[in-house]
Amino acid sequence: MTSGADWGARVGAIWAAEWERTERAFAHIAKVLDEAIISIAPENGRAADVGCGVGSTALALAAARPGLCVTGLDLAAPLAAIARSRAALLARHTLGRDDGDRGVDFLVGDAAALLPTLAPLDLIVSRHGVMFFDAPVTSFTSMARAARPGAPLVFSCFRTREENDWAAALDAALGVSPPCTGAYAPGPFGLADRALTENVLAAAGWVDATATRHDVRYVVGAGDDPIADALAFFRRIGPAAAVLAAAAPDERAAIERRIEAALAPRIRDGAVAFTAAIWVWVARAGEPS
Numbered sequence: 231m232t233s234g235a236d237w238g239a240r241v242g243a244i245w246a247a248e249w250e251r252t253e254r255a256f257a258h259i260a261k262v263l264d265e266a267i268i269s270i271a272p273e274n275g276r277a278a279d280v281g282c283g284v285g286s287t288a289l290a291l292a293a294a295r296p297g298l299c300v301t302g303l304d305l306a307a308p309l310a311a312i313a314r315s316r317a318a319l320l321a322r323h324t325l326g327r328d329d330g331d332r333g334v335d336f337l338v339g340d341a342a343a344l345l346p347t348l349a350p351l352d353l354i355v356s357r358h359g360v361m362f363f364d365a366p367v368t369s370f371t372s373m374a375r376a377a378r379p380g381a382p383l384v385f386s387c388f389r390t391r392e393e394n395d396w397a398a399a400l401d402a403a404l405g406v407s408p409p410c411t412g413a414y415a416p417g418p419f420g421l422a423d424r425a426l427t428e429n430v431l432a433a434a435g436w437v438d439a440t441a442t443r444h445d446v447r448y449v450v451g452a453g454d455d456p457i458a459d460a461l462a463f464f465r466r467i468g469p470a471a472a473v474l475a476a477a478a479p480d481e482r483a484a485i486e487r488r489i490e491a492a493l494a495p496r497i498r499d500g501a502v503a504f505t506a507a508i509w510v511w512v513a514r515a516g517e518p519s
């Protein structure tokens with residue numbers, strides 16, 4: 231379980247240190263999500279990227295829709311700081327501007343609290359940033375209230391850990407069987423259950439919700455030693471990180487050997503790759519009740 235409080239502290243700092251590896255892993259998720267977003271994004275108005283991390287989705291949207299004013303929201307200040315420098319770098323390279331203004335900005339805080347300050351929004355997007363709410367109906371309601379009636383919400387999230395072979399491989403290497411309660415728990419698989427997410431969206435005032443399955447490449451290691459690179463990634467990001475950090479040295483070494491053994495068969499073309507099994511959800515804000 232990873233909650234908002236974790237993101238605002240330890241986990242956010244780790245993601246900031248590892249952002250280039252997470253970007254590589256999420257590159258194919260970005261491709262399908264960005265296509266879905268661009269196919270529905272208005273030319274003008276205001277959009278928010280919830281749980282924007284280092285800003286990739288917000289930046290892609292701002293580049294594709296120069297008339298749209300895009301704001302990324304994230305609990306983790308170190309991630310928002312990287313997002314701001316990426317925006318400034320892009321502005322310098324593509325627009326020759328030094329003021330960092332690409333029609334995109336980034337705010338630090340809880341999305342549910344910040345969204346009302348941006349209303350009315352014409353589009354809300356998120357790449358894997360909406361599965362960590364402590365009270366999902368409350369947070370999705372805040373999103374719906376901040377959106378103009380009819381405005382689209384487009385987000386991605388993981389499907390079940392069993393469908394995500396990288397997570398299943400780690401679970402097997404760690405020797406854990408994740409709880410299968412069917413109840414919501416904030417974390418990477420918090421919105422894996424389609425019916426649960428459908429109910430959350432409906433209760434929060436979102437209508438016409440559709441979910442599309444995608445199975446995309448998930449690269450976790452590359453370079454001179456792809457297995458060492460993948461192990462370095464999993465030591466810090468994802469379900470193995472906490473277990474490895476808590477393990478005694480000899481136990482940690484044994485777990486790492488098992489993880490390496492699970493990674494070895496996945497090397498193709500110089501990279502360790504798995505499949506990310508995801509949903510891309512699209513819904514529209516209902517009329518206020």
Ligand SMILES: C[S@@+](CC[C@H](N)C(=O)[O-])C[C@H]1O[C@@H](n2cnc3c(N)ncnc32)[C@H](O)[C@@H]1O
Pocket residue numbers: 233234237238242252256280281282283284285286287303304305306309339340341342356357358359360362363
């Ligand atoms: C899995 S990361 C995804 C980050 C980014 N969207 C990406 O695709 O790289 C989840 C992000 O959601 C943010 N987050 C979680 N709960 C949040 C909340 N209540 N309000 C704002 N951001 C939140 C975290 O800080 C983290 O950056």
